[in-house]
Amino acid sequence: MTRLFWRIYGAVLVVLLVFGTLAYGVAQYHAQRERDETQAAWTDWSGGWGDPLLTPLLYDEDGERSRGLWMVGSLAIAWGLVGLVAYPVVRSLTRRLERLRAGVQAFGQGDLRQRVDVSGRDEVAALAASFNAAAARIETLVQAHRSLLANASHELRSPLARLRLALSLLRQDPAAADARWREIERNLAELDALVEEVLLASRLQAMPAFERxxxxxxxxxxxxxxxxxxxxxxxxxxxxxxxxxxxxxxxxxxxxxxxxxxxxxxxxxxxxxxxxxxxxxxxxxxxxxxxxxxxxxxxxxxxxxxxxxxxxxxxxxxxxxxxxxxxxxxxxxxxxxxxxxxxxxxxxxx
Structure with missing residues (x-):
């Protein structure tokens, strides 16, 4: 996330630098244009015979230089101030993204109760809220499947035990085969119903939507x-x-x-x-x-x-x-x- 921070912060500073350079160039262009217009006006007023040595008197070179330095200094100060203001803003954004990434990593490592802080009203907050909603849904599904598996495993023991007992009795007393086979069929039907209902319950929990x-x-x-x-x-x-x-x-x-x-x-x-x-x-x-x-x-x-x-x-x-x-x-x-x-x-x- 440090690289993301420096990318965003560097992009802000580069944009400011380009803006300042363009502003300085535009200011110099207008200053040069003003000098050319003044020179042309002086030439017209003097009828073209004005001494070129008098041209520097038309404008103050020191003043122009000081104004240019003042503009560069002002742009540098503005660049620095904006950079100082942008730093905490960008750092706050990347810090929230870091917390979101840490929460996602913890959730991915098995901590299904992990949630991230939802602060602000921007896209990062919306992303954090969406993650929390998805995490809660996944936690509910996983817990439901665990409970379903545990209870189904417990319920499977009874018919399986009865089947084992019926087969054992069938070997010991072949004369009672009809009754044993009916018991076996009843337990097989119960197992079949249990598996079918467990599968349907699992599909219902995981089914996002269905056609109506x-x-x-x-x-x-x-x-x-x-x-x-x-x-x-x-x-x-x-x-x-x-x-x-x-x-x-x-x-x-x-x-x-x-x-x-x-x-x-x-x-x-x-x-x-x-x-x-x-x-x-x-x-x-x-x-x-x-x-x-x-x-x-x-x-x-x-x-x-x-x-x-x-x-x-x-x-x-x-x-x-x-x-x-x-x-x-x-x-x-x-x-x-x-x-x-x-x-x-x-x-x-x-």
């Missing part, structure tokens, strides 16, 4: 509800978004309701509330305690007791919230009159 297209929610919800034996009531509403992601959000809500209230299919309603489409998936399960209605949307969080026994990896509702937020919407859980829970997915209309 009109999506008709009533038809989409009806298709997914038919897979679990449910029916959808409501009106035709259209939102802008990614149909694949919205379909996954609706499917996760239906699977969650079916898992916690298996005897009967969930009730699904689609209605318009202001400028938003509201999809309600209600079940008659044991319900969600008020203290945990927000936590169930955290990755890998499952309700104790019935939440753990019902299966799942704890990513379904978290994916629903991520998809809703990426579409400018929201999702929440509320109690259902008469028992059970209602999960409300709200999306802005087209």
């Amino acid at each position: 297209a009109p999506v008709e929610l009533l038809g989409l919800a009806a298709e997914e509800a038919a897979a679990v034996g449910a029916e959808v009531e409501g009106v035709v509403l259209t939102v802008l978004g990614d149909e694949r992601l919205l379909r996954r959000a609706v499917r996760n809500l239906l699977d969650n309701a079916r898992r916690h209230a298996p005897p009967q299919p969930p009730d699904v309603q689609l209605r318009r509330v202001g400028d938003a489409a509201e999809l309600r998936v209600c079940d008659r399960g044991p319900g969600v305690p008020e203290a945990e209605r927000e936590r169930i949307f955290e990755p890998f969080y499952r309700l104790r007791g019935h939440g753990e026994s019902a299966g799942g990896v704890g990513l379904g509702l978290s994916l629903v919230r991520q998809i809703a937020e990426r579409h400018g919407g929201s999702v929440h859980c509320e109690p259902r009159p008469g028992g059970g829970s209602c999960f409300v997915l709200r999306l802005p209309l087209r």
Whole structure:
């Protein structure tokens, strides 16, 4: 950064030097022109017979020389003063750039909490603010991926352990092969669902943007509800978004309701509330305690007791919230009159 400082500071001084040289040249040109005009006027007045020896009397050579020296001195003083004033300004700029470079280097070396000072209202301050915003985004993504990896590794142990046990029992008791194979298939399906949801969660966190297209929610919800034996009531509403992601959000809500209230299919309603489409998936399960209605949307969080026994990896509702937020919407859980829970997915209309 020292080289940058001297480049900027040297450029300022060179510009001042060139300006001073040009100013001095222009002043000398006008002085010479004035002398020539005076000489011509004297010649005309004398009728051309004036003695050339009298010409020096027309102007004061010492005065001209002193004025030239005064101009050079003034320009030199101005050059020095501007240089003194420019030094702290340029040094302040390069010092801020040095701090920015140090912050970028520290961040690049792994200190994800590194931020730089944002002072001033110029381009350097804007650059520092952009770096801080990008650093915060990267830190959030890295921490989310670390948490996702740690939780996924923990969740993978259970089905893998059950698979190992089922294979061991299958060798010891070939007569119970059918039951063991069903256990193996169930654990493989759980592993497949876990890997799929982990990959989708990772893509959602890293996805900067996605193409939006009109999506008709009533038809989409009806298709997914038919897979679990449910029916959808409501009106035709259209939102802008990614149909694949919205379909996954609706499917996760239906699977969650079916898992916690298996005897009967969930009730699904689609209605318009202001400028938003509201999809309600209600079940008659044991319900969600008020203290945990927000936590169930955290990755890998499952309700104790019935939440753990019902299966799942704890990513379904978290994916629903991520998809809703990426579409400018929201999702929440509320109690259902008469028992059970209602999960409300709200999306802005087209």
